[in-house]
Each structure stands twice: as structure tokens, then as C-alpha cells.
Amino acid sequence: MTAITIAKGLTMGLRAAMEADPKVLIMGEDVGKLGGVFRVTDGLQKDFGEDRVIDTPLAESGILGTAVGLAMRGYRPVCEIQFDGFVFPAYDQIVSQVAKIHFRSRGRVPMPIVIRIPFGGGIGAVEHHSESPEAYFAHTAGLKVVACSNPVDAYWMIQQAIASDDPIVFLEPKRRYWEKGELDEDAEPDPLHVSRVVRPGTDVTVLAYGPMVKTALQASAAAEGEGKSLEVIDLRTLSPLDVDPIYESVRRTGRAVVVHEAPVNLGLGSEIAARVTENCFYSLEAPVLRVGGFDTPYPPSRIEEEYLPDLDRVLDAVDRTLDY
Amino acid sequence: MTAITIAKGLTMGLRAAMEADPKVLIMGEDVGKLGGVFRVTDGLQKDFGEDRVIDTPLAESGILGTAVGLAMRGYRPVCEIQFDGFVFPAYDQIVSQVAKIHFRSRGRVPMPIVIRIPFGGGIGAVEHHSESPEAYFAHTAGLKVVACSNPVDAYWMIQQAIASDDPIVFLEPKRRYWEKGELDEDAEPDPLHVSRVVRPGTDVTVLAYGPMVKTALQASAAAEGEGKSLEVIDLRTLSPLDVDPIYESVRRTGRAVVVHEAPVNLGLGSEIAARVTENCFYSLEAPVLRVGGFDTPYPPSRIEEEYLPDLDRVLDAVDRTLDY
Amino acid sequence: MSNSGAAVDLGEVFGPSHRGDEPDLVQLLTPEGERVEHPEFTFDLDDEAIKGFYRDLVLTRRIDTEATALQRQGELGIWASLLGQEAAQIGSGRALKPQDFAFPTYREHGVAWARGIDPLRLLALFRGVDHGGWDPKEGNFGLYTIVIGAQSLHATGYAMGLQRDGVIGTGDPERDAAVIGYFGDGATSQGDVNEAFVWAGVFNAPIVFFCQNNQWAISVPIEKQSRAPLYQRAAGFGFPGVRVDGNDVLAVYAVTQAALQRAREGSGPTLIEAFTYRMGAHTTSDDPTRYRLSDELESWQKRDPISRVKAYLVAQKAADDDFFAGIEQEADELAEHLRSGCLAMPDPSPLDIFGQVFAEQTAELQLQHDQYADYLASFEGEHA
Amino acid sequence: MSNSGAAVDLGEVFGPSHRGDEPDLVQLLTPEGERVEHPEFTFDLDDEAIKGFYRDLVLTRRIDTEATALQRQGELGIWASLLGQEAAQIGSGRALKPQDFAFPTYREHGVAWARGIDPLRLLALFRGVDHGGWDPKEGNFGLYTIVIGAQSLHATGYAMGLQRDGVIGTGDPERDAAVIGYFGDGATSQGDVNEAFVWAGVFNAPIVFFCQNNQWAISVPIEKQSRAPLYQRAAGFGFPGVRVDGNDVLAVYAVTQAALQRAREGSGPTLIEAFTYRMGAHTTSDDPTRYRLSDELESWQKRDPISRVKAYLVAQKAADDDFFAGIEQEADELAEHLRSGCLAMPDPSPLDIFGQVFAEQTAELQLQHDQYADYLASFEGEHA
Numbered sequence A, B: 001m002t003a004i005t006i007a008k009g010l011t012m013g014l015r016a017a018m019e020a021d022p023k024v025l026i027m028g029e030d031v032g033k034l035g036g037v038f039r040v041t042d043g044l045q046k047d048f049g050e051d052r053v054i055d056t057p058l059a060e061s062g063i064l065g066t067a068v069g070l071a072m073r074g075y076r077p078v079c080e081i082q083f084d085g086f087v088f089p090a091y092d093q094i095v096s097q098v099a100k101i102h103f104r105s106r107g108r109v110p111m112p113i114v115i116r117i118p119f120g121g122g123i124g125a126v127e128h129h130s131e132s133p134e135a136y137f138a139h140t141a142g143l144k145v146v147a148c149s150n151p152v153d154a155y156w157m158i159q160q161a162i163a164s165d166d167p168i169v170f171l172e173p174k175r176r177y178w179e180k181g182e183l184d185e186d187a188e189p190d191p192l193h194v195s196r197v198v199r200p201g202t203d204v205t206v207l208a209y210g211p212m213v214k215t216a217l218q219a220s221a222a223a224e225g226e227g228k229s230l231e232v233i234d235l236r237t238l239s240p241l242d243v244d245p246i247y248e249s250v251r252r253t254g255r256a257v258v259v260h261e262a263p264v265n266l267g268l269g270s271e272i273a274a275r276v277t278e279n280c281f282y283s284l285e286a287p288v289l290r291v292g293g294f295d296t297p298y299p300p301s302r303i304e305e306e307y308l309p310d311l312d313r314v315l316d317a318v319d320r321t322l323d324y
Numbered sequence C, D: 001m002s003n004s005g006a007a008v009d010l011g012e013v014f015g016p017s018h019r020g021d022e023p024d025l026v027q028l029l030t031p032e033g034e035r036v037e038h039p040e041f042t043f044d045l046d047d048e049a050i051k052g053f054y055r056d057l058v059l060t061r062r063i064d065t066e067a068t069a070l071q072r073q074g075e076l077g078i079w080a081s082l083l084g085q086e087a088a089q090i091g092s093g094r095a096l097k098p099q100d101f102a103f104p105t106y107r108e109h110g111v112a113w114a115r116g117i118d119p120l121r122l123l124a125l126f127r128g129v130d131h132g133g134w135d136p137k138e139g140n141f142g143l144y145t146i147v148i149g150a151q152s153l154h155a156t157g158y159a160m161g162l163q164r165d166g167v168i169g170t171g172d173p174e175r176d177a178a179v180i181g182y183f184g185d186g187a188t189s190q191g192d193v194n195e196a197f198v199w200a201g202v203f204n205a206p207i208v209f210f211c212q213n214n215q216w217a218i219s220v221p222i223e224k225q226s227r228a229p230l231y232q233r234a235a236g237f238g239f240p241g242v243r244v245d246g247n248d249v250l251a252v253y254a255v256t257q258a259a260l261q262r263a264r265e266g267s268g269p270t271l272i273e274a275f276t277y278r279m280g281a282h283t284t285s286d287d288p289t290r291y292r293l294s295d296e297l298e299s300w301q302k303r304d305p306i307s308r309v310k311a312y313l314v315a316q317k318a319a320d321d322d323f324f325a326g327i328e329q330e331a332d333e334l335a336e337h338l339r340s341g342c343l344a345m346p347d348p349s350p351l352d353i354f355g356q357v358f359a360e361q362t363a364e365l366q367l368q369h370d371q372y373a374d375y376l377a378s379f380e381g382e383h384a
């Protein structure tokens, strides 16, 4: 057992994947000598060389577009997008090419591409550095989308994503990069596309992913003091959703709150609310409530703490669902 | 009263807007002499000149990016995206610039840009010509999104969209371009961001927009034969949603079905289901059901009729909600 | 709008805008069918090879004619004709070695032919039976790409893969490989194509960018896409560009062959601008009379890519009437193959699509599949 | 990966990859402060103007120093230093007329200064108080744009607006206007910048593209962005490009002035590559010791943009100690203005953001505003 950060878990996972398979490549802006602006690829170019850890020109469409060609040649590119807000120049390549080529080719051409995106706010950054674009990708048929929330998942999930033959948008909770956890490299990891109850409870199911898992856990600790028992589920996989543990939980609690940083309107919470309602209709004591960013662009950082869901706003929603 | 098609309504509306305001520009691929691949801009370059109806180079980011600059100089660009699937190269400019500049400038710099997108399937086209990207835009704070479903709305809504100081994604139901309706140019139009009950009913509320309004109306006619009374609402405005008429209707019927061509997962239906459930919880006799495209890329056109919601699939969902 | 009232033209202090307006056009066979020499590029195959090209050109054109007819008869949803561009495609396609890889747009029917793709597979796409019916690994020919310019980056990435596989510059002619990426004049305006130029230059990728400048992007003429001749774009990205007579199959072959060889040897990318003309409509949905004059078409008809090869072969007495008649017959057979094959083509099953989204199926899609199968089954009684 | 084993270099048949590797660099003032002449570009202002530039350079650098200090003290979230690029920014910024319009990146503090923007407004952005705190119409200076390259298209569109407004080529020096669009060396790889080149060329837009090649895009050196010298990119898009010593404020002024005038007169776009160096870190979050050697920095320190102007003024006896002391004092006052202004800056109200999304407020956002106001109010009792 070693204590590692999420960033370190990712670095270790990337290294393990590169060691396991010579076809794995890392590409992106500043991923080489610098090791990425978050140092997640630290040391990899030194050890694996410039052919496998590629500092690219500054253009995201170019990164994803060339990754497609490399994948067609049998490589497994892991593309780093420097910040969430900079994935959009690559949007066309992701949505119309990466997501569709397996389908277009009737399964003949797999697209084993991982798109790593540090996402979310809370780090005091300037515009475009705090976005939560997950719903755009989850709505796109042909992509799989996952988010890690802790160092152990970071380590395993990145390896599983790289091993997958499908294109995966891999979301990293940037404001939690430096949070620590204990890694047991010999333990058997959960599969990639599985959600996990991270705190059992009986009154309300709280669904979160990425950076909000910690917030949800804080809320559940605080709620306990007030005699309310929250069950917290870390979704981990956003597309496909792993609905069974969600339904199972909501059928027990009768109440659910979904938490994410992205704007509520058409955020992940809307899909979860719609599905939970459809599948647990007679178990629901209250409508599924959603806590998320407001339907505004991400605000200047001096007020980002107000924009982002926090413990209080989660508890507020919990109370509102309990009021039904 | 004159009988016009949707395409004609748009042409007339564009012409009226250009006559009313010399700052209105049209720009896009083939919008000049050709009049656009759907002939919506037919004759406009001849009458308003190449400075106001601009055949652009072939690059969508360039179209939207230069539109931003023209808007900053006081112009009101109406950008045509040739087909839904070709909006993605412009995604960055739309999401990070067009949508955010009013906010970035604290309201000092308005972005009166209209992005016209012929959307949806059903025309037997090859890949990328039948997409329904509305949820991507509706999830983007800072954009407004509307869809017209008939010639009269086409005529008025395009003018209202151009007159608006906010950026508007204007979705045109391409497979309905040639459907006719009676236009009374002297009648007072509904406001832009308003939904409309297009057929009153009592048993189930069916919510649709764009091309699916006709399908919903067909379903309601068929259901009538079976003694079921469907209320059909044409949403018209997808972001912001005009929720009051929706809630009002669902509170009466207790049941709702949302229909769109886009994949169900995180499609507009998910947001509507979530909000309706939250706001009409005690009125609902059944969960809000969603009928849409499957969560696959748009299929080859020989089977697109199977992919697209049709009368039968709407009726199937209606029956399922009535079974609760 | 007045842009012209400049008091003093300051243009000169910055030097010329570009390298001049009358670029060299590499030509080895004139429109009249006469062989001419070029100082840099030589055509080194014999008349037998030229007869082979002639056959390719005629058969390719016949594929196009037949597909157009099938579209008119409602058997295809749409068809993108290559009429007039046969030489650009056959000349470049025939310069490829088996180990090279080609990335097409949606109009590269001639290249597909050269790569051994059954043209029925192309028809399937335009019929709406599939989005891409061949295996790119067979024939090393990528799937048609409709989003303008996107494939230029795929091509560049694939070329970077060749570098990593060590199949560049080994000196082994069976092994050294290159990539050719096709796109049109309009595509040169897209960010993706320019990013591909950046990447190819920076990584010295073994790639030939093959731009068919057919003068039009649907209704938009080349002047609206670029102020400078397209082949000059390359220099600013650090690699050479050349303009070739795109209606001269010999010149296209020679230039492409040299550029591919350059790439295979590790000397990096080249941009070829094949100067040609889209003699037909953009697609069967298009009506070019709305935007271009018929005399333009007439002047290009005089430069037809096929007739000049025939004139040459006849003048050289390299081919007789039997030869030409034999090819006509082959063309008729090919047309018949296409027609009957197209009509016999089965529609896909709507239930198949759920399994084609991912390599690893998801529970959600499996569920959608099963529900849809049940739903379809529920009608079966009714329709029986 | 072996790219080198080429049997025969076929490069020559295609001609050179680009125009050669040692491009001319327009220079009018050497690093030692000596005036030199250039055949094409002349600097036509007097020593008083140069003293004005000197003042601008020093004050701009002081803004940078003070902002960096404020960031270190936790008052700014981040700061992007322009250290070393002062001459490129002051020289170009001072060449603008009031009616011209500038589109900056996030590093154009010197241009902002030249356009009369209170540097406190820049600090507000980096402090996280707003995303852009000035009115672009005052000072004709656009908002900082962080998404690399995006503003190059805005600049081009704005220039097309000038054309439509008829303020190009009228011959009236108070009226004719142009646009300048700034971006870095890394940005030249983005599709948007290349699309801007396409548009500007095709529409002959009155724009100067001003690329500060500071040799680095964060940790990525210029060789990874382009194989050819950047200024050569322009020719392939049909307009001239020129490389200027970006650390020579006189040369930058002269070249920019000529290019702007060319644009105002209706002769179209120009690309200026200001060859300079990012002497500091990319931003205060960056650690350049991880990726570059200190002797590179040292060699560029010898080419410092400020010291050469001082050397010139001293040698010319155009300025005395009082002059230099006066500017130092002004700089101290400016620093104090920034420091006190920054500390006094109020945080925005979280309730304001709901009203800033649209020109026409929506019911939904108004509801979110009201609900959030109620929510905040619900805590008031607790915190009182």
C-alpha cells in the first residue's frame, strides 16, 4: 500500500499501460519535457522517447485527427487535452470521426483512443479552464465517458480505458489532482463501466462523479449529524450509465439527488432523473432533484465557489426532497 | 393569405429582415448564386449584393469566427450551416465565443448572430446530413435555441431571431422544407420564445418540435380513432424552454411523451422529463416517456425510417404511459 | 465598398503577395495527345502501361455514368460524379504501391478502382445501404470521408504510424511505404487541412497531399477559396508544392510517383495540386447551370483526360480498333455488374446497428436492441 | 524510427521546401543602440517620439513586474508576463490610429497600454473579478481571448465590417481604418488562424496579422509548430509576410505602420512576424527550467528591447538623467496605483451573473437568480 495522489495514480497508470503495450502513445500539448501542465505525464517522455510521448503542435483538432490515423495504423493514442475548455476545436474530429468510425466501418475499424480531459472548476483559474463538458460527450453515440474521483480509480481506470477498443473520454477532476489515497497495486480493480456505492445510507441517494464525489461525501457526513442517512454513489461511468446500482438504491431510499458542476440544463442529472423516474416510478417519494452549475457561463473565479455546488447546496436539495 | 412552403417562408422572412435593417448579412457556403443547397437564400444575393450575401470559403469555424467580428462591428450576421453534421468544425467558436462574449464583456458586447441549421433526417441522405445536434446547443449557457415546424413560424421566427440581440441557433426541419401552409402577413405572430398547443387533448401530452410536430399530429389523429385524446405541444423554443404551457398541460393530462429525432440519451426529452417530474410531481400518473433516435450514430438511409420516431412509436409510448 | 482608392500602393515594400499568377503546370501529354518533356518530371513507363491507364480511365468513367443513371432511376440516393477527374485519380492511384495507403474524400471512385475496390461497394454507400462497405485494410484504401478535410489529419496520423513502424527510408522497395491524402480545392480552406500541413511538416511525415483543384466547391469558384495558387500553400509549411495538369494521366502519374518515392525515402511531405475540372454537377442533387457558364465547360471538354490518351495511342499506333472495342465491351460488362449488383443489394437489418456502435457492446444498447426487436415482433401478427 | 536512409533525395525535383532558412529580419536599431537603415522600411519619427516609446516600454515592464509580484502575494490567480516582448507590443500598438481596432491574446499588456486601457482592468481579469473588464469600443481594443487563435477570425470579420462601412481606401487619414490581430507562434498551428488567413486573402480584408514569435508555446519550441519560418506562411495565402526584429521598437513601429497603412488604403492583409523571446515563464504557474536552458535566456537578454533604446538616447544625448529618473518615478506611481487599486477591487456579486448571460433576460435565468437570492438569504440569519 502506498499513499498517492490522483495525478500520481494517473502517471503510474499511464506508465503501466505503456509498459504493457508498445502501441500505446501519449500525445498532446506540453506532455513531453514539461510532463503536462499538471505533470500527469511527468517522466514518460524521458523513459519512452519522443516517438511514444509526442509534444504536438498547438491544435486540438490536429491532435485528435492524427490520433485517428494512428489508431487506424494499430496504435492506441492517449490524447491529453490541456484544459476542458480547449477540447472544442477538436469537437468535430471527436463527434464525427472518433465516435463514428467503428460504426461507419461496420466494426472493421476500432478506435482505441483515450481522450484525457482535466475537467471542472474550483482552482481559481481564468475563463475556459473550469468547464464541465461531459454531457456533450455522453449525448454523442459512439463515445464512452468515464470520470475518476480518487487515486485508486485513477490508476486502474486509465489502464482499463487504454485497454478498451472503444473511444473513451476520460475525465479527471483537476481540483482533486493532489488529493491522496492508498493504492494497493495487487488488489483486483472494479470493471471500468461500473458505478459504486461509496457510502451506504437509507434516506436519500446522492449521485455524483469526479470532483463532486468528495462534496457528496462531505454532505453525507454533515447530514449524519442531523440524523439523515445519505447513500452516496460514485457514478464513475457516465456513458454508458451503470443504472442497476442506481435503481437498486433509489428503490430503497425513494429519493435521489444528482450533483455535478456542469449547468443543470441538459446536464447528466437530467438523464439520470428521467431514467430513474421511468424505472423507479412507484418507488419515488419525491422527484429526483438536481444540484449543479447555474445556466450561465462559468463565472470569474472570485465567485466560483458560489457557482459550484457545495455541501450546503447538496444538503439543501436533500432537505427539499425529504420535504415531499 | 398565400400558400407557402417552409423554405419559402424562410426566404421571405430573410428578405424582410434584410430590407428592414441594412446591418443584416447572410453568410455561408453556396448562399449566393446557388441560393443555398436548399434554395433558402434564393435570389437574395442578386437583390442585396455580394457584400450582404456572402459566399464564404469552405470552413465553418471561419464562418462563425468572422461573424463574431462582424457582430462586434455592429452587423447582424445570419450564418447558414449547410447541413447539421457540418456545424461541428464551428463548435469552438459557437460554444467558447458566440455563447460567451456577452457574458465575458459583462453585457457590453452583444452577439446578434443567427446560426441557421437545416436539421434532422428522413431525406435519404448520406452520413452527416441527418443529425439532430440541438441538445449540444441547448446545454450551452449563452445560446438560445429555437426550431420551427411550419411555414408561418418559419416566416416570423426567422425575423424575430434576427431582431434578437442574443445569439440564436435556428433549427430548420429540412425534411419538411417543402410542406405548405397559409401565411397571413398581417397577422400578429406569437413571440419567439413561446411554446404552443397545436392540438388540444385530454389524455396524454405529446411534446415535439421541428420535424416531429407533424409526426405527433399524425399520431394524435390516429389515436383519436382509438378513442385517445392527445394534446400536442409544439415547443418552438428549446432553450430557454417555455415551461408554463407544458406544466399546465401535464397537470391536466397527468401523462407526457416527448418526441425527437435525436438520440434519447441526454436529448431534449431528458431535460423536459426531469423538469416536468420536478414541477408536476403529484399530477403525474406515469413517468414522462421519451421517444427518439436510438443511441447509435445515424444509420444508413435505407433504414432511417426505422431509426426515426414515427407515428407507431409515438403511439406505442402513449399506450405505455396509459398503462401506468 | 471601395477597396481601390489607395493613394500609394505600399505592396512593394513587402514584396509580392505570392510567387506570381501564372504557375508552371507540369504536363507530359498535351490535350491533342502529343508527348512533351518536362525538365523535372519524366514518365518512365511504356505504351502497354498507357494502354492500361486508358482502360482504367474508360472503366472509371463508365462506373460514373452507370451510377449516375442508377441514381436517376431512384436506385441511389445521391451520386458524386468524378467526370473530368479520371486522370487525376487514375494517375495518382496507379502510382501507389500495395503497401501505401490512400485516404479518399467521397469522390475518389477512380482511386478506389486503382486500389481494387469493387465499385459495387461505393454504390452501397450512395444507395444508403451502409456508410462504408469495404475493409480499409484490404486494398489499403480508407473509407470515404464526407466531412470536408477531416481525412487529411487521419492521413497524416497514419503516416506518423508508418514512421513508428520503421517502414520509411529502409531502402527496401517492397517495404517502404507512404500515404496519400486526397481533398478538393474547397477543402484547403478548412482548418483541418492546414493543421495537417503543420503536422506533416513538423514531423516530416511520409505523406503526399493530393488536391484535386476542380475549380469548384459546389457553386463556389476557386477564387473564393484562395487568393494564391493552391500548390504555393505548401512552402509556408515547409515542404514543396507542385501543380500538375490534372487531366494528363502521364504527368499525374509521374509527379505522384516522385512525391510518393520522396515520402517513402524519408524526405517528407509534398503537396500536389492537380489542376482539373469538375465537368459534371457537384452531385446528382446539384444544378450547376445556376452558377456557371457553359463555355467554361466547353473549354474544358477540349482538355478531356480520356480523349488525349486515345489520340496518343492511335497516333503511336500502339492500340488498334480491337483494343478499343475490347475495352468498350469490358465497360458494358462492368456496367451490367453494377446494375444487377445494385438492384440485388439487400437492405441492412435495422437490428444490426445496435451491435456496430462499439467494439464492446454496452448493456444499454443491448437493451435497446432487445426492446426494438420485441417492438418489431409486436407488428408481425398485424402484417401477416 | 529512421527517416534518414533516403537512397536518392528527390527533394530537388520539387524545388526547395521553403524560401531558405536565414530570413531577413528588419532591424532599425541594433541591440547596442545604433540606428541602421533598411532598404524598404524607414522610421520617420524624431527622438521625442523615441523618448515616448522608451517611457511606454519602461512603464509596460513595470506593470508586468508589479502584476507578477501581486500574483506571488496571492492577489492575482495567475499572470501572463510580457517580459521581453515590450518592443513588439509598444511598436505595433503605437502604430495604430484611434480608428484602428486591435484584437489581443491574453498577453498584450503593452498594446493595452498603448490603447489607453487602465492596466487595473487587466489585473481584474487575472484576479478573477471579471472575464474582461473594459469596453472594447473605448480604445478600440478587444477583450483578451484565451482560446488560442480564436480572435484571429474575429479580427478578420471586424476588418470585413470596416470594408462594408466604407472606411477603407477613402484617402481620408482620419477615416481610413484597419485591424490588427495578435497571436503567438504556437497559435499559427491552429485551424482558426489559417482560416483567418484564407478569409483575409480572399476578401482582401484590411488587417495586419501580428505574430509575436517568442520562440515558445509554453514548453513547446517553435520547431514543433512550423518547419518553415512563420512569416513565409502568408505567401501561400496570397499576401505578404515579413519578419521584423521584435525587440527593436523602431523597426516594429515602422513595419507595422506600413502594413496598417497598406490595409487602410485597401491593399489587403499583411503578416508580420515579430521575432522576439519570452524572457519569463509562460505564466506564473509555469516553470521553464523544466524545458529550456538558461544560456538561451542569457543570449536574449543581450537583445533586451529596453536597454537598446536607452543606449540610443544616451548616445544621442537626447535624454538626460532627469528624463530617466522622471520615468522611474512615474513607474513607481503606476505600480502604486496598481497595487492599491488591486487590493481595493471589490469582488463581484454572485447574483450579477444571471443578468449578464443575455441581452434579453430569460424567465428561467430570472428564476434561478431569484431562487439563489432566496437561498443566500436563508443563511443570513445564521451568519449574522
Ligand SMILES: Cc1ncc(C[n+]2csc(CCOP(=O)(O)OP(=O)(O)O)c2C)c(N)n1
Binding pocket: B029, B058, B060, B082, B086, B089, C107, C146, C147, C148, C183, C184, C185, C186, C187, C188, C214, C216, C217, C218, C278, C282
Ligand atoms: C465540413 C463540411 N462542410 C460542408 C460540407 C458540404 N459540402 C460537401 S462537398 C462540398 C464542396 C467541396 O468542395 P471541394 O473540396 O472543392 O471538393 P469537390 O466536391 O469539388 O470534389 C461541400 C461544401 C461538408 N461535406 N463538410
Ligand SMILES: Cc1ncc(C[n+]2csc(CCOP(=O)(O)OP(=O)(O)O)c2C)c(N)n1
Binding pocket: A029, A058, A060, A082, A086, A089, D107, D146, D147, D148, D183, D184, D185, D186, D187, D188, D214, D216, D217, D218, D278, D282
Ligand atoms: C485552444 C487552446 N488550447 C490550449 C490552450 C492552452 N495554452 C494557453 S497558452 C498556450 C501556448 C500559446 O503559445 P503561443 O501561441 O506561442 O503564445 P504565447 O503564450 O507564447 O504568447 C497554450 C497551449 C489554450 N489557451 N487554447
Ligand SMILES: [Mg+2]
Binding pocket: C184, C185, C186, C212, C213, C214, C215, C216, C217, C218
Ligand atoms: Mg472542388
Ligand SMILES: [Mg+2]
Binding pocket: D184, D185, D186, D212, D213, D214, D215, D216, D217, D218
Ligand atoms: Mg509563443
